[in-house]
Amino acid sequence: MSVRLMFDDDTGIPIPLDNYALEAWALQYVRALHSGRMERLMDRLATSFATSLAECLDADLKRPSDAKVQYATSIARELGIALPAEALRFRGPMDDFIDRFSEPFRQRHRKPHPDE
Structure with missing residues (x-):
């Protein structure tokens, strides 16, 4: 199974996840939902994703130091x-x-x- 990163209605990239990651993510999601910490989880996910995406860029497209x-x-x-x-x-x-x-x-x- 995979998650799909969507850029617009037509363009997306499948993000493959193994069974362990899917199971752990489902547990994390339910935990955040029931503890009232969904916003904190979403913020953490967004921050992690933005950092990871920036690391995937070609060197010339990264920010200068x-x-x-x-x-x-x-x-x-x-x-x-x-x-x-x-x-x-x-x-x-x-x-x-x-x-x-x-x-x-x-x-x-x-x-x-x-x-x-």
Whole structure:
């Protein structure tokens, strides 16, 4: 048996569950229903699902790290260029921005060698 993840009326993905998972989920559901904690269970399920779905994304579609956002913001500010909105949303465009502009940024912050 499987659960079906529906994106709209026509598009869905079957999520296969083994007998153990189905039995445990049924027990968990009944327990939450009878204890008045259904909302807590649904919140926990939604949070777990959102985390799991994000982990399934290709690397370039994941969110950039806070460190990369801070670094790219510093680059954009220092070089007087716009940081594309896509770079703030997705790791791929963020990496492209950093790859393109990190060298000019480093050149501005490079300390001159004493022989220069």
